Amino acid sequence: MAKKNITNGNKQASDRLKKIAEFVYEQMKDGEIPHLEVSSRTKNNIVLSEDHKVWKYGTDVVRRSAKDLGGATNILRSLYTVDFIDEMINSGKSSTLRGMYYISEGWNKAKFPTQDESNRLAEDLEIITKCMREDFKLRPEEDGARVIGDVTLTEVNRKGDVKKINCKDDVGDSGYGIPYNVEEEKVKFKKVNAKFIIAIETGGMFDRLAENGFDESHKAVLVHLKGQPARSTRRFIKRMHKFSKLPVVLFTDGDPWSYRIFASVAYGAIKTAHISEYLATPQAQYLGITPSDIVNYELPNDALTDNDINALKSELTDPRFNSSKWKQEIKLQLKLKKKSEQQALAKYGLDFVTDTYLPEKLAEMNII
Amino acid sequence: MAVPYAQKMAESQKEISISDFFAKNRQILGFDNPSKAMLVSVKEAVDNSLDACEEAGLLPKIFVKILRTGNKDRFILTVRDNGPGIVKKQIPNVFGRLLYGSRFHAIRQSRGQQGIGISSVVLYSQLTTGKTTTVISKIGEDYPCHKMEILINTKLNRPQIVSSEVVLWEPAHGTEFQCEIVGRYQKNKKQSVLEYLRSTAIVNPHVEIIFEDPDEEVFRFQRVVDKLPEHAKESKPHPHGIELGVLKNMLHYTEARKLTSFLTNEFTRISPRGARGLLDKADIPDKLNPKRLSLDKIQGLYEGMQNMKFMSPPTDCLSPIGDRLIRKGLRKEIDSKFAYTVTRDAKVFRGTPFQIEAGIVYGGELSAGEQVQILRFANRVPLQYQQGGCAMTHAIERINWRPYGLEQRGGKGIPVGPAVILIHIASTNVPFTSESKEAVADVDEIIDEAVRALMDCGRRIKSHINKKKKLKKVSEKYTLIKEILPEIARKSSEIVKKPQLALDEVITKIMNVHVIDTGIHYREVGEGENKQQHTEVTIKVQNYTQKERIFKLLVKVPDTLIQGIYPESYKMKGEVIEWDVGPVSPARSVHLGFTLLGLDKDEYEEVDVFYSKLPGEVIGADPA
Numbered sequence: 001m002a003k004k005n006i007t008n009g010n011k012q013a014s015d016r017l018k019k020i021a022e023f024v025y026e027q028m029k030d031g032e033i034p035h036l037e038v039s040s041r042t043k044n045n046i047v048l049s050e051d052h053k054v055w056k057y058g059t060d061v062v063r064r065s066a067k068d069l070g071g072a073t074n075i076l077r078s079l080y081t082v083d084f085i086d087e088m089i090n091s092g093k094s095s096t097l098r099g100m101y102y103i104s105e106g107w108n109k110a111k112f113p114t115q116d117e118s119n120r121l122a123e124d125l126e127i128i129t130k131c132m133r134e135d136f137k138l139r140p141e142e143d144g145a146r147v148i149g150d151v152t153l154t155e156v157n158r159k160g161d162v163k164k165i166n167c168k169d170d171v172g173d174s175g176y177g178i179p180y181n182v183e184e185e186k187v188k189f190k191k192v193n194a195k196f197i198i199a200i201e202t203g204g205m206f207d208r209l210a211e212n213g214f215d216e217s218h219k220a221v222l223v224h225l226k227g228q229p230a231r232s233t234r235r236f237i238k239r240m241h242k243f244s245k246l247p248v249v250l251f252t253d254g255d256p257w258s259y260r261i262f263a264s265v266a267y268g269a270i271k272t273a274h275i276s277e278y279l280a281t282p283q284a285q286y287l288g289i290t291p292s293d294i295v296n297y298e299l300p301n302d303a304l305t306d307n308d309i310n311a312l313k314s315e316l317t318d319p320r321f322n323s324s325k326w327k328q329e330i331k332l333q334l335k336l337k338k339k340s341e342q343q344a345l346a347k348y349g350l351d352f353v354t355d356t357y358l359p360e361k362l363a364e365m366n367i368i
Numbered sequence: 369m370a371v372p373y374a375q376k377m378a379e380s381q382k383e384i385s386i387s388d389f390f391a392k393n394r395q396i397l398g399f400d401n402p403s404k405a406m407l408v409s410v411k412e413a414v415d416n417s418l419d420a421c422e423e424a425g426l427l428p429k430i431f432v433k434i435l436r437t438g439n440k441d442r443f444i445l446t447v448r449d450n451g452p453g454i455v456k457k458q459i460p461n462v463f464g465r466l467l468y469g470s471r472f473h474a475i476r477q478s479r480g481q482q483g484i485g486i487s488s489v490v491l492y493s494q495l496t497t498g499k500t501t502t503v504i505s506k507i508g509e510d511y512p513c514h515k516m517e518i519l520i521n522t523k524l525n526r527p528q529i530v531s532s533e534v535v536l537w538e539p540a541h542g543t544e545f546q547c548e549i550v551g552r553y554q555k556n557k558k559q560s561v562l563e564y565l566r567s568t569a570i571v572n573p574h575v576e577i578i579f580e581d582p583d584e585e586v587f588r589f590q591r592v593v594d595k596l597p598e599h600a601k602e603s604k605p606h607p608h609g610i611e612l613g614v615l616k617n618m619l620h621y622t623e624a625r626k627l628t629s630f631l632t633n634e635f636t637r638i639s640p641r642g643a644r645g646l647l648d649k650a651d652i653p654d655k656l657n658p659k660r661l662s663l664d665k666i667q668g669l670y671e672g673m674q675n676m677k678f679m680s681p682p683t684d685c686l687s688p689i690g691d692r693l694i695r696k697g698l699r700k701e702i703d704s705k706f707a708y709t710v711t712r713d714a715k716v717f718r719g720t721p722f723q724i725e726a727g728i729v730y731g732g733e734l735s736a737g738e739q740v741q742i743l744r745f746a747n748r749v750p751l752q753y754q755q756g757g758c759a760m761t762h763a764i765e766r767i768n769w770r771p772y773g774l775e776q777r778g779g780k781g782i783p784v785g786p787a788v789i790l791i792h793i794a795s796t797n798v799p800f801t802s803e804s805k806e807a808v809a810d811v812d813e814i815i816d817e818a819v820r821a822l823m824d825c826g827r828r829i830k831s832h833i834n835k836k837k838k839l840k841k842v843s844e845k846y847t848l849i850k851e852i853l854p855e856i857a858r859k860s861s862e863i864v865k866k867p868q869l870a871l872d873e874v875i876t877k878i879m880n881v882h883v884i885d886t887g888i889h890y891r892e893v894g895e896g897e898n899k900q901q902h903t904e905v906t907i908k909v910q911n912y913t914q915k916e917r918i919f920k921l922l923v924k925v926p927d928t929l930i931q932g933i934y935p936e937s938y939k940m941k942g943e944v945i946e947w948d949v950g951p952v953s954p955a956r957s958v959h960l961g962f963t964l965l966g967l968d969k970d971e972y973e974e975v976d977v978f979y980s981k982l983p984g985e986v987i988g989a990d991p992a
Contacts, residue, residue, distance in 0.1 A: 018864065021863035022863075024856060028857060028860070028871070029869055031873035031874060032874070033877050033878055034856065066853060066874075066878065069844040069845070069847060069848045069852065072848050072852040076855050079859040083859065083862070108855075109851055
């Protein structure tokens with residue numbers, strides 16, 4: 001039996017969600033067509049927040065009005081979701097996003113046609129209430145990624161016991177698995193004995209660094225991003241950085257999609273800009289692979305596809321890449337019409353990345 | 369002295385019989401290849417039967433059968449009709465002599481213009497299989513039925529009777545034609561026997577056709593009208609519509625003794641004054657005997673006829689199908705949601721009267737992603753070949769269909785969409801591009817008329833599509849106010865734990881529209897002699913706005929008896945019923961209606977409602 005613990009975050013979420021229902025009810029009581037307003041989640045509506053140095057939603061809002069069938073259905077779904085979350089909070093249960101999608105089968109007209117719709121609605125509610133999905137007791141399917149390094153932390157396990165874990169000595173080859181909830185009440189950092197944190201895009205490269213003992217030889221904390229990183233991974237990096245004050249670097253493939261991974265870790269993702277201050281680590285720096293690396297290290301490469309080119313062009317107008325360094329690199333890549341993967345470094349042998357490439361780049365960045 | 373070469377040549381120069389000529393030039397008759405030969409054979413036989421039935425005032429019932437033989441390239445074709453039959457003496461002439469018939473010199477709209485005739489099939493059969501053609505014919509209940517086997521003597525263009533006997537035959541009258549031909553039977557193709565018969569059934573709704581294909585599958589094309597088309601009258605030629613050679617022949621064979629009477633009696637639209645003027649110009653004495661005109665003078669007379677102005681020829685010699693009947697035919701053979709047809713007034717090109725009819729069917733089972741199907745007809749006969757070279761296709765291609773709701777690349781060419789377009793030209797002399805008579809020539813007047821008819825159809829399609837779109841919007845709003853909004857109210861009151869709300873005001877605000885719903889219900893009242901066809905039309909106007917409304921409503925009605933118009937405060941203005949409606953309060957509705965008498969089921973398909981003085985959005989009607 002799960003322990004019933006209602007946190008302050010849960011209570012606040014419950015109150016704010018009820019306000020949504022009240023807002024709808026009062027509008028109808030006044031004879032008005034009910035509507036809800038949500039920040040518009042597009043590239044054009046993210047602005048740099050001075051307080052947090054991260055990208056947040058601007059003032060554009062999308063109005064969901066019951067004037068048309070789509071808007072009305074959206075409002076009805078919001079009400080059902082509010083009710084569902086409130087019930088979970090009161091009974092101390094949680095659900096995955098996919099679980100909610102299936103539960104909506106019983107909501108008649110408010111049923112979600114796809115899981116994307118239910119995911120988006122959960123984000124809407126986060127934006128309206130300024131609470132986090134975790135406060136709603138909703139969690140994603142995918143768990144967070146892995147960590148290897150001399151980090152000591154405590155985690156409250158599912159039995160409610162506090163477990164102390166060292167991410168170098170107490171774990172197997174796959175490292176420490178980041179849970180979906182990494183908030184203070186669940187995970188506490190005790191000690192981080194390292195010089196920097198390195199977040200790695202692909203599992204292959206993460207394993208290479210682990211196998212080559214890069215964490216010990218260069219006193220690094222290795223974090224596997226698993227592609228586009230889950231919220232909990234980004235939150236974990238953010239909290240670890242805040243606790244340790246260590247520099248954070250990102251090591252990814254050299255293509256536009258990887259630059260987006262960096263942007264979401266450093267500045268926040270467009271879809272989750274409402275919680276950027278919780279998730280983003282503005283101090284994070286991009287290590288590589290850069291387009292210049294492709295030239296300097298003469299890396300094996302592939303031609304850019306049309307999709308790649310469009311993505312690069314779109315990044316040129318993305319406020320998150322609005323720095324002279326990024327613009328220069330993106331323009332260079334458009335000129336080269338080439339991209340390279342992390343693994344391309346293997347051209348010079350399996351140890352090249354740990355013996356030469358990373359030390360050179362880290363030195364360039366004044367980290368070692 | 370040597371024999372002059374020309375004399376030697378003269379020995380080998382002899383008259384080539386017409387049959388011989390066609391024997392060597394099969395493609396002129398349309399027998400280019402086995403599958404086309406099959407189609408043309410059926411077509412000639414069926415056209416022949418239809419013309420015979422109609423001329424005798426009989427509703428045609430035609431049976432067509434194609435039977436496989438032991439040889440895979442050979443088929444036995446049988447066509448049987450319930451026509452007037454043919455007297456014994458004429459049977460060999462009709463079937464065994466090319467270019468034999470009464471139609472060649474008449475200026476009249478007829479199917480027979482289309483081919484050389486049934487005898488060409490006999491000839492084709494004979495040339496490809498060597499077999500005789502069998503004809504069975506009976507002219508009435510009390511008359512003997514004759515069965516003949518015939519061949520054509522191709523040298524002499526004369527029939528050769530192989531056998532002749534009297535047989536027992538059950539039908540009261542009619543003709544059966546049977547021959548063996550080399551051909552190919554194609555299934556599921558645009559240019560197939562089945563498609564030809566289906567198309568024929570569309571433009572001849574008074575015809576019943578039963579077809580048994582080589583796989584013994586039977587197709588029935590039902591008769592939907594029990595009335596024969598009006599008999600096309602014969603008419604005299606118009607001076608603008610004649611060729612020099614024909615004029616020469618007419619002058620030679622006329623019984624008139626004076627040129628003035630020749631011109632006024634044998635042409636239409638030449639008055640005595642016009643005749644004198646013509647002769648004056650050509651410098652020919654009035655009283656001259658027509659037979660004694662020199663070639664020079666004939667040329668002068670001909671040119672004068674072309675240059676002088678005459679009244680347009682009368683158009684009552686045309687027999688259009690009629691928009692109502694085309695719609696019936698289309699509805700019967702094509703499963704669709706919407707059909708509109710139009711019959712234009714008769715027009716004239718180069719002294720020849722013609723009339724264009726067009727129709728379009730839309731939606732239903734028709735495929736949306738393909739080019740629209742085009743059905744072309746000339747004097748009720750389907751044209752199945754050379755679509756790209758036909759004036760009727762060119763008219764379709766000339767129109768920008770996109771504003772009318774069909775897709776079209778670059779606003780040109782054959783449109784794409786769930787539609788079938790039909791065009792029919794009726795004329796005393798359809799101008800074909802070639803002797804095979806498969807495509808209509810690009811005559812400006814014809815293309816212009818076809819474009820006008822098609823654009824009319826296009827506008828109707830557009831308004832139909834718009835109406836459908838708007839109705840979808842309304843049905844969405846109904847779902848909204850009837851299902852979603854009450855749920856929002858229930859769920860929100862449940863969460864905030866407050867009493868349920870009344871929603872009237874919110875509903876009117878959400879709708880903010882006037883909805884006009886129409887209904888058409890067909891029923892038959894009484895029995896037998898007293899049976900009446902009632903088409904009841906209902907109109908409901910709902911005011912989903914926040915203001916009281918007073919407005920005018922107009923409904924266009926067809927030309928038929930109307931009764932029971934309600935409310936009674938209406939005015940009849942020509943073909944339009946006009947009501948002053950209101951005041952109608954917010955969230956209230958009014959009902960109007962009437963009954964149309966004497967229309968068949970599905971004949972009245974869409975209620976055309978117009979309004980005036982109704983501000984804001986109106987769904988289901990157009991502004992007057």
